[in-house]
Amino acid sequence: MTALAIDCDGLVRIFTAQGVEVQALQGLELRVQPGEMVALVGASGSGKSTLLGILGGLDQPTAGRAVVAGHDLVTMRGREKLEYRRRTVGFVWQQSAQNLLPYLDARENIAMAHTVAGVVARHRRAALAAELLDHLGVADVADRRPDQLSGGQRQRVAIAVALANEPAVLLADEPTGELDEATSAEVLAVMESVNKQRGVTTLIVTHDPAVSEHVDRTVRIRDGRTSAETLRTTRTDAEGRRVRTAEEYAVLDRAGRMQLPAEFVSALSLRERVRLSLEPDHIMVRPDKAAAKDEGPEG
Numbered sequence: 001m002t003a004l005a006i007d008c009d010g011l012v013r014i015f016t017a018q019g020v021e022v023q024a025l026q027g028l029e030l031r032v033q034p035g036e037m038v039a040l041v042g043a044s045g046s047g048k049s050t051l052l053g054i055l056g057g058l059d060q061p062t063a064g065r066a067v068v069a070g071h072d073l074v075t076m077r078g079r080e081k082l083e084y085r086r087r088t089v090g091f092v093w094q095q096s097a098q099n100l101l102p103y104l105d106a107r108e109n110i111a112m113a114h115t116v117a118g119v120v121a122r123h124r125r126a127a128l129a130a131e132l133l134d135h136l137g138v139a140d141v142a143d144r145r146p147d148q149l150s151g152g153q154r155q156r157v158a159i160a161v162a163l164a165n166e167p168a169v170l171l172a173d174e175p176t177g178e179l180d181e182a183t184s185a186e187v188l189a190v191m192e193s194v195n196k197q198r199g200v201t202t203l204i205v206t207h208d209p210a211v212s213e214h215v216d217r218t219v220r221i222r223d224g225r226t227s228a229e230t231l232r233t234t235r236t237d238a239e240g241r242r243v244r245t246a247e248e249y250a251v252l253d254r255a256g257r258m259q260l261p262a263e264f265v266s267a268l269s270l271r272e273r274v275r276l277s278l279e280p281d282h283i284m285v286r287p288d289k290a291a292a293k294d295e296g297p298e299g
């Protein structure tokens with residue numbers, strides 16, 4: 001069995017601000033296979049950026065397990081963390097100003113990433129930069145500075161810079177957040193192509209519904225926990241058309257806990273406790289009779 005690219009188990013991150021504790025992650029589970037491309041979605045404040053910060057080695061979890069490409073992020077400190085950020089992960093942020101140095105052109109931005117990290121052998125750097133710019137479709141604007149590029153081109157260059165050190169994992173926080181619909185679709189398509197051809201494991205935090213066309217798995221976070229997943233498969237029908245099928249799953253943690261979808265809970269007015277029964281091939285979840293009676297017309 002191959003080791004997972006990302007393995008989070010019972011991940012907890014508590015922030016304390018002015019004496020108040022905020023549980024941003026409350027026992028999050030996430031397992032991503034090497035080479036997979038996964039979208040991470042969830043309401044504002046559900047913990048997505050907190051998770052990316054931990055996976056990127058920018059923040060430290062409070063408890064639990066987080067292992068990325070064999071590196072344990074819970075125990076990792078100082079020098080090792082710096083090396084991890086340089087070698088193992090690449091980051092693409094929503095704001096292009098965070099991704100690129102404004103006074104360098106696209107090619108020089110990649111060269112700078114090479115120089116700072118010192119990961120790729122000198123003799124390979126120029127060829128790798130040219131290959132990345134070509135793969136990302138921005139070879140023709142390699143000598144332009146960020147302010148001379150369109151928003152879509154800037155994000156393509158940002159992806160090339162994030163890949164400069166050939167990371168095992170690419171983390172992207174709302175990479176299409178500032179782009180129009182058509183440009184977003186192009187950037188997501190190029191990310192899919194990079195993922196497939198270069199085999200880099202990719203995790204994208206996004207609110208962009210178009211991402212579903214480009215990933216086979218979407219993980220939903222609710223209140224600091226992974227609550228549901230959508231798995232998609234693609235097949236070709238009898239007329240040769242591409243047909244995408246999506247199936248929804250609830251996430252079960254190692255202790256057997258799961259979150260019921262909010263709409264299921266409200267549809268049957270479930271609260272406090274439910275009745276479970278094991279059937280030969282499924283589990284039945286029913287409202288608590290006593291609670292239902294309390295709410296009935298006779299009270």
Ligand SMILES: Nc1ncnc2c1ncn2[C@@H]1O[C@H](COP(=O)(O)OP(=O)(O)OP(=O)(O)O)[C@@H](O)[C@H]1O
Nearest residue numbers: 015016017022024043044045046047048049050051
């Ligand atoms: N440095 C911090 N100090 C205190 N609380 C924080 C800090 N960072 C995040 N939080 C809190 O943790 C929770 C999760 O925040 P996070 O930014 O991870 O959510 P998110 O899902 O990325 O939201 P959005 O989609 O709006 O970016 C929120 O309640 C947020 O206010």
